[in-house]
Amino acid sequence: MTQSTSRIFDGIGRIMNEAAGVADGVRREVETVAKSQAQRIVADMELVKREDFDALRELVQVQGEEIDALRQEIATLKAAKPA
Structure with missing residues:
Protein backbone atom coordinates (compact mmCIF):
# COMPACT_ATOMS: atom_id res chain seq x y z
CA MET A 1 0.00 0.00 0.00
CA VAL A 48 9.16 61.57 -31.37
CA LYS A 49 12.25 60.43 -29.50
CA ARG A 50 13.08 62.44 -26.40
CA GLU A 51 16.52 63.44 -27.70
CA ASP A 52 15.01 64.76 -30.94
CA PHE A 53 12.40 66.73 -28.99
CA ASP A 54 15.05 68.23 -26.70
CA ALA A 55 17.26 69.19 -29.67
CA LEU A 56 14.35 70.88 -31.44
CA ARG A 57 13.27 72.69 -28.25
CA GLU A 58 16.81 74.04 -27.81
CA LEU A 59 16.92 75.17 -31.45
CA VAL A 60 13.58 76.98 -31.09
CA GLN A 61 14.77 78.66 -27.92
CA VAL A 62 17.96 79.90 -29.62
CA GLN A 63 15.98 81.16 -32.61
CA GLY A 64 13.55 82.94 -30.30
CA GLU A 65 16.46 84.75 -28.66
CA GLU A 66 17.83 85.69 -32.09
CA ILE A 67 14.43 87.03 -33.15
CA ASP A 68 14.20 89.15 -29.98
CA ALA A 69 17.69 90.55 -30.64
CA LEU A 70 16.76 91.39 -34.25
CA ARG A 71 13.55 93.09 -33.11
CA GLN A 72 15.54 95.23 -30.71
CA GLU A 73 18.02 96.09 -33.44
CA ILE A 74 15.19 97.08 -35.81
CA ALA A 75 13.60 99.21 -33.10
CA THR A 76 16.94 100.93 -32.47
CA LEU A 77 17.46 101.57 -36.19
CA LYS A 78 13.93 102.96 -36.58
CA ALA A 79 14.45 105.24 -33.58
CA ALA A 80 17.79 106.50 -34.94
CA LYS A 81 16.44 107.03 -38.48
CA PRO A 82 16.09 110.72 -39.35
CA ALA A 83 12.55 111.80 -40.11
Whole structure:
Protein backbone atom coordinates (compact mmCIF):
# COMPACT_ATOMS: atom_id res chain seq x y z
CA MET A 1 0.00 0.00 0.00
CA THR A 2 2.82 2.40 0.86
CA GLN A 3 4.60 1.75 -2.40
CA SER A 4 1.50 2.36 -4.53
CA THR A 5 0.75 5.55 -2.58
CA SER A 6 4.33 6.69 -3.16
CA ARG A 7 3.98 6.05 -6.91
CA ILE A 8 0.72 7.99 -6.98
CA PHE A 9 2.38 10.96 -5.25
CA ASP A 10 5.37 10.68 -7.60
CA GLY A 11 3.00 10.72 -10.57
CA ILE A 12 1.09 13.70 -9.19
CA GLY A 13 4.36 15.54 -8.53
CA ARG A 14 5.55 14.85 -12.08
CA ILE A 15 2.25 16.08 -13.53
CA MET A 16 2.39 19.24 -11.41
CA ASN A 17 5.96 19.94 -12.53
CA GLU A 18 4.97 19.51 -16.16
CA ALA A 19 1.94 21.75 -15.66
CA ALA A 20 4.14 24.40 -14.07
CA GLY A 21 6.51 24.20 -17.05
CA VAL A 22 3.63 24.56 -19.49
CA ALA A 23 2.21 27.49 -17.51
CA ASP A 24 5.60 29.20 -17.54
CA GLY A 25 5.86 28.70 -21.29
CA VAL A 26 2.39 30.17 -21.78
CA ARG A 27 3.30 33.14 -19.56
CA ARG A 28 6.43 33.83 -21.62
CA GLU A 29 4.47 33.55 -24.87
CA VAL A 30 1.81 35.98 -23.61
CA GLU A 31 4.52 38.43 -22.51
CA THR A 32 6.17 38.21 -25.94
CA VAL A 33 2.89 38.80 -27.77
CA ALA A 34 1.95 41.70 -25.48
CA LYS A 35 5.37 43.31 -25.89
CA SER A 36 5.19 42.94 -29.68
CA GLN A 37 1.72 44.50 -29.76
CA ALA A 38 2.85 47.41 -27.56
CA GLN A 39 5.88 48.03 -29.80
CA ARG A 40 3.67 47.95 -32.90
CA ILE A 41 1.19 50.40 -31.37
CA VAL A 42 3.98 52.80 -30.38
CA ALA A 43 5.53 52.53 -33.85
CA ASP A 44 2.15 53.28 -35.45
CA MET A 45 1.78 56.39 -33.29
CA GLU A 46 4.95 57.87 -34.85
CA LEU A 47 6.14 59.28 -31.53
CA VAL A 48 9.16 61.57 -31.37
CA LYS A 49 12.25 60.43 -29.50
CA ARG A 50 13.08 62.44 -26.40
CA GLU A 51 16.52 63.44 -27.70
CA ASP A 52 15.01 64.76 -30.94
CA PHE A 53 12.40 66.73 -28.99
CA ASP A 54 15.05 68.23 -26.70
CA ALA A 55 17.26 69.19 -29.67
CA LEU A 56 14.35 70.88 -31.44
CA ARG A 57 13.27 72.69 -28.25
CA GLU A 58 16.81 74.04 -27.81
CA LEU A 59 16.92 75.17 -31.45
CA VAL A 60 13.58 76.98 -31.09
CA GLN A 61 14.77 78.66 -27.92
CA VAL A 62 17.96 79.90 -29.62
CA GLN A 63 15.98 81.16 -32.61
CA GLY A 64 13.55 82.94 -30.30
CA GLU A 65 16.46 84.75 -28.66
CA GLU A 66 17.83 85.69 -32.09
CA ILE A 67 14.43 87.03 -33.15
CA ASP A 68 14.20 89.15 -29.98
CA ALA A 69 17.69 90.55 -30.64
CA LEU A 70 16.76 91.39 -34.25
CA ARG A 71 13.55 93.09 -33.11
CA GLN A 72 15.54 95.23 -30.71
CA GLU A 73 18.02 96.09 -33.44
CA ILE A 74 15.19 97.08 -35.81
CA ALA A 75 13.60 99.21 -33.10
CA THR A 76 16.94 100.93 -32.47
CA LEU A 77 17.46 101.57 -36.19
CA LYS A 78 13.93 102.96 -36.58
CA ALA A 79 14.45 105.24 -33.58
CA ALA A 80 17.79 106.50 -34.94
CA LYS A 81 16.44 107.03 -38.48
CA PRO A 82 16.09 110.72 -39.35
CA ALA A 83 12.55 111.80 -40.11
